[in-house]
Amino acid sequence: MPPAPGRPGGPSGVAPAWRGQRGLVPDDAVLPAGRDTAGWGVHRVMGMETEFGVHAPDNPGAGHTVLSTEVVNAYADVVTAEGGAVAGTEWDYGEESPLVDARGWQLPRSAAHPTQLTDRPLTDDDGNPVHLVMNLVLPNGARFYVDHAHPEYSAPETTNPLDAMVWDQAGDRVALAASRRIAQAPGEPQVLLYKNNTDNKSVSYGAHENYLVTRALDFDELAARLLPFFAARQVVCGAGRVGIGTTGRTPGFQISQRADFFEEQVGLETTIRRPIVNTRDEPHADQERYRRLHVIIGDANLSQYATWLRCGMTALVLSMIELGTCPVLELRDPVEALQSISHDPTLGTTVGLVDGRRLTGVDLMDLYRDAAAAHVERFGMTDPATLDVLQAWGETLELLRSDPAALADRLDWVAKYQLLSGYRQRHGVGWDDPRIGMLDLQYADLRPDKGLHAALVRRGSMRTLVPEETVQRAVHTPPADTRAWARGRTVGVFGQHVVGASWDTLLLRRDGEGRLYRFHQREPLSATAQQMAGVYDDGAAPGSFDRLLAALSGAQADPRA
């Protein structure tokens, strides 16, 4: 019996999301009447974004846009120097123009000078104009670009939490490679990159998640169900922070990097008056079927385990919300709850619900977890990936109650808390000692010889879920099961033909001034390795470009939705 086609009368009554997610949602799935879903268990189109902290201690006058531009250009140089290709959009001195050929980028030395980008072209020592790229599409399907004052890595679309974690980790390797490239250039001041969320001087920047959700789901319902979950999930995926308050003025340690920077429950803003649930609605996909839920509440996680569990738990909660099985909880004051849970690393603080109960963050997570277990059983979502997340979720909550220190090998905030508490004891210092603040920052330093998370991994004190070569492969290779495959492989193999690449469009040219070919990938599960079979085997072979055009055209006409 086919799944129910979605809410009667709503847009997805005609084009339900489940139909576009074949391969994720089983054909024999039975959905509750009037419900539609874009995922199954933990399987769902998802991807993460990281805004990196950027710092040049020996170049204090340098603007952050300049530094971020230098980082992005350095990565273009890393890839092209190895013989690879990236697609990029150039900053064109007042004009927007897509870049036709991104091969052979040189590191622009003048970008290291403490000047702002001006409207006169920068030139190198020989007087040649220096081309600066602001936005790269990488051979793994990701985007690496200057987001105002931060380099940002936006991971390619994946279909499950483990892959989401792997391609998020790949972004950290990309950023590190860029930083190292700058360090190799003689005379260039070092540019350091941090996977964290604040400078403790009132500024915050994000680590976002994106999840494909059915358009049929009422947004008010989605937001209401998510609010208590987003207030509480930090007890698992918080990254820890020294200092309380947006400037960290009050000495102490808190669970979440981001909590103090949120002011609203639901809203469109992302840089001021931040809302726990963001209403941004740019699906980059068929918007009659899908919504892209853009989540800004998360901390940047270095721990592979915490990253995986963050995405896995959230995917399960979204599955419950779509199918109508999510616990109906209402906090009296979600923003206050978010912050008071964060401010108590002993996990004892309770927050008030409208129904009169007072629960801890762990209590709230228990309610979601128990409901998720029942949900998975009811719908038969018993694939290994889903069961792994459920099992880890349960084990983590049990340990948070019985022996939280045991989670120092899995959760960023616990590892940081243990480390800093031990350091405080050894040196007899308080939370406001500068060395403690330094340790907080250095936890997120991407350099393997300086970063504290890296040190913990090296010593075997912090778990990893995949071998390093899996992450390294993800730096160069896109996920095979989403349209990121076509995007990344086209850039990698046919880079000289790429005029433009975005989440749902590829713009190609045969050569020189020839006609443009535009292909859409409105279905995230289209243009996969399966649909594009053989196209990328030999980009130099005669007819290979025509085979690419035919395959992209075929994927557009029949995305299997």
Next chain:
Amino acid sequence: MSQQYSGSRSEREEDVPAPEPAPAGGSAQAGTTDLDSLLDEIDSVLETNAEEFVKGFVQKGGQ
């Protein structure tokens, strides 16, 4: 009842993530010498002049 999701597996070694367990010393009580040696290592990589470094770490707002 549920299908194999061959389309949704991508390049990884196993179906089940196999976490590499930490050596005995996951909890602070059980691994004091481990923590001590970790703190030794931390002391050696900690940025010198922490106060100046932390003060100098200033960011512009992001999303």
